[in-house]
Amino acid sequence: MADSLVIVESPAKAKTIGKYLGSKFIVKASMGHIRDLPKSQIGVEVENDFNPKYITIRGKGSVLKELKDASKKVKNIYLAADPDREGEAIAWHLAHVLDLDETQSCRVVFNEITKQAVKDAFKQPRKINMDLVNAQQARRILDRLVGYKISPLLWKKVKKGLSAGRVQSVAVKIIQDRENEISAFVPEEYWSITARLKIGDTGFESKFYKFQGEKLELSNEEQVQNILKAIKGSKFKVADVKEKERLRHPAAPFTTSSLQQEAARKLNFRAAKTMSVAQQLYEGVDLGKEGTVGLITYMRTDSTRIAASAQEEAKEYIIDKYGDAYTPETPRQYSKKSAGAQDAHEAIRPTSALRDPESVKSFMSRDQFRLYKLVWERFMASQMSSAVLDTLSVDIAAGDAIFRAVGSKIRFPGFMKVYVEGNDDGTTDDDKYLPPLHAGDILKTEEIDPKQHFTQPPPRYTEARLVKTLEELGIGRPSTYAPTLETIQKRGYVAIEEKKFMPTELGELVIEQMEQFFPEILDVEFTAHMEGDLDHVEEGTEDWVRVLGQFYESFEKRLEVAEEEMKEIEIEDEVSDEICEKCGKPLVYKLGRFGKFLACSGFPDCRNTKPIIKDIGVTCPKCKEGHVVERRSKKGRIFYGCDRYPECDFVSWDRPSPKPCPKCSSLLVEKRNKQGVKLQCTSCDYVEQVEDQDDEAAE
Structure with a gap:
């Protein structure tokens, strides 16, 4: 007979921990928050110390009744929501509606959903942490005040349905500022000279470096032509060879933001999808005979700390799989990424290093497997030895000019045997290989290639770049990035083109009004400082009512001015x-x-809509009659199809080129790689590089 009730947020989590606790426990799910501020009104008594008026969330009545009925049949009630501010607030609301004594030890937390972690947690229940609750309340009320006070103004003065928010408005402003930089950018000309050389049967490239002993930046064609004349007929001779040993260290295990960034780079996951799949892995996956098991630790964290027991388990696996040389002499410790980083939880890691991805692949969906593999490999690599690389820098003389070739090769792979961190540019870290070269070697000249370039503006933000920027600026916290990015798209303030954020006209208009009347909401330092204040509330060193009072004092004055002076804009x-x-x-x-x-x-009499069709100037390769146009899928992804659809069903995710394949006359499509853009034939093996990736170099 069960004598204890355990309440968690989700049915998946309930199923997993119910298996560990046994028949004496009933485990039920609250399905997230039970209470919240009302949607129909602001729900905050500003004059009464910002007292919130919580109500039962619509649709949760039956869930609440079920929990109340179950609570009357047991001696003990445990609240086991997630171990963060939001989870603590859920537990506090549940305690209120179930009439629990807040001073009793009813709160149970665990950083991973494994049998041992869950059983250990129930041996030491604690009281509800009101500092965590108050930090959550302060954020919720702060965002409610900003949203419910500014939004009606925007509805009245600009357009119905608009909204403003602390973090979302700053995110749009960052995207808008980048667009302004791009618009104001003036490209500058520069040149390069590449010598393609050969020794024996091995070819390699070297770049112009010096002329007459001076480093020289090539800024115009005249300079280039003078150098080409000076080296005409000269032999290319190795003047100096420098060899060095370089250590490359592994990246720290994942935090929430670094997981979102890496999943975007390597898996093409949106931030919201990353968090959704990570939640599934945390709450548990059915592994057949082993039952339902939580595969990763809690996924909302900005700590890189790792438990000693997890490090020891990883060490055993690494030695068994790769050998002693692949583990460092002492376990690696990673410092906090920023002063504002919290350290309440460990980094994101597999709950067992011994559970390698391939061993559980058959039990997971494709997305679950790919994300778990990423987490597992990143963690294992973080516990491995550094890689050892031999770098080679070769100066090659041609008359009065010096060309330089740089390359490296891996002497000992270390952590790179398992995993190499991605980057925002989408480039890989493949090191150029150089053949053995010695001073005095005479090289065969295959080609000397002068090329004109122009500096590129800074790139627009991808999701990964934007998350990284928000984190670096101290805007928001791990749990806020994904919903923030979703909100600014749903509101129509930004659009995504080629996986990059662009502000819409509506977004520009809203930011313009916000900058004029609520500049502190868009101020990065102000927003980051507010996040710091909320952290101090969580730590118990700051009073949440005082934090809200300080903010509202100036905010209220801004509202009065905006109400009087903001002009109505007719769109x-x-x-x-x-x-x-x-x-x-x-x-x-x-x-x-x-x-x-x-x-x-x-x-509203006629509701006809149609997409804006953009002709890209390519005749349909299938029917030879229609034109290829740019379209959008239901999820907003750009693709290309024939304008005679449905008569012709030609479709391509890659942009077709108007130029036919010179080898077989078939369709060429654009593909992106680390050098930029290449044209690839859809029928044969023809590939042509057409663009240098100067924009990433400029970044």
């Missing part, structure tokens, strides 16, 4: 040249989640 729809085929009225340009589209000006 008129831009009329297109197209006519609605259903009612004959003009189609107008509208702004949606994925950018502009066409809609009938007769709305």
Whole structure:
């Protein structure tokens, strides 16, 4: 007969820990928060120390009744929501609705859902931590005040349905500022000279470095031509060879933000998807005979700390699999990434290093396996020896000019045997190989290639870059990045083009108003300082009411000014040249989640809409009659198809080129690689590099 009730957030988590606790425990799920601020009103008594008025969330009545009924049948009630501010707040709300004594030890927390961790946690329940609860309440109320006070102003003065928020508005401002940088950027000309050389049967490249003993930046064609004349007919001779040993160290195990960044780079996961799949891995996966097991530790953390027991288990696996040389003499310790980083939880790691990805692959979905593999490999690599590389720098003389070739090779792979960290540029870290070279070697000249370049503006933000920037600036916390990025897209403030964020006209307009009337909301330092204050509330060194009071004092004055001085802006729809085929009225340009589209000006009487079709100047390779146009999928991803669809079903995720394959005359499509863009034939093995990746070099 069960004598204890355990309440967690989700059915998956309930299933996993229920198996560990046995028949004396009933485990039920609250399905997230039970109470929250009402949607229909601000729900905060500003004059009464910001007292929140919580109500039962719509649709949760039956869940609450079930929990109340179950609580009457047991002696003990344990609240086992996630070990963070949000989880602590869920536990506190549950304690209120179930009439639990807050002073009793009813709170149970664990950083991983494994049998040992869960059983250990139930041996030492604690009281609800009100500092954590108050930090969550302060953030919730702060965001409610900003959202529910500014949004009505924007509805009245600009457009219905707009919203503002502390973190989301700063994120849009960062994207807008980058767009302004790109618009203001003035490209500068520069040149390079590449010598393709050969010794024996091995070819390699070297770049112009010096002329007449001076380092020289090539800024125009005249300089290049003078150098080419000076070296014309000269032999390329190895002047100096420098060899060095270089150690390369592994990256720290994942935090929430670094996991989101790496999953975006390597798996093409959006931040929201990463967190959703990580939650599944944390709450448990059914491993057949082994039952349901939590595969990773808690995934909302900004700590890189690792438990000694996990390090020891990883060491045993590494020695058994790769040998003693692959483990460092002492276990690796990683410092906090920033002063604001919390250390409440460990880094994200597998709950058992011995559970390698291939051994559990058959029990997981494709996405679960790929993310688990990423977490497992990153953690194992973080506990391995450094890689040893031999680097080679070779100066090659040609007349009065010096060309330089740089390369390296791996002497000992160390952690690279398992995993190498990605980067925001999408490039790989493959090191160029150089053949054995010695001073005095005469090299065969295959080609001397002068090339004109222009500096590129800073790149737009990808999700990975934006998460990294928000973290570096101290904006938001691990749990806020994914919902923030989702919100700014849903509101139509930004659009995604080629996986990069661009501000929409609506986003620009909202930021313009916010900058004028609420500059502190968009101020990075102000927002980061506010995050620090919330951290101090969590630590028990700051009073949450005082933090809100300090903010609201100036915010209220800003609201009064904005109410008086913000002018009404009428956003008129831009009329297109197209006519609605259903009612004959003009189609107008509208702004949606994925950018502009066409809609009938007769709305709501006529609800006809159609995408804006962009002709890319390529004849359809399948029917030879239609034109290839740029389209968007339902999820906003760009693809290319024939404008005669459905008569012709040609479709391609890669952008077709107007140029036919010179080898077989088939379709060429654009592919991106570490050098930039290449044209690849869809029928034969023809590949042509067409663009240097100067934008990433500029970054």
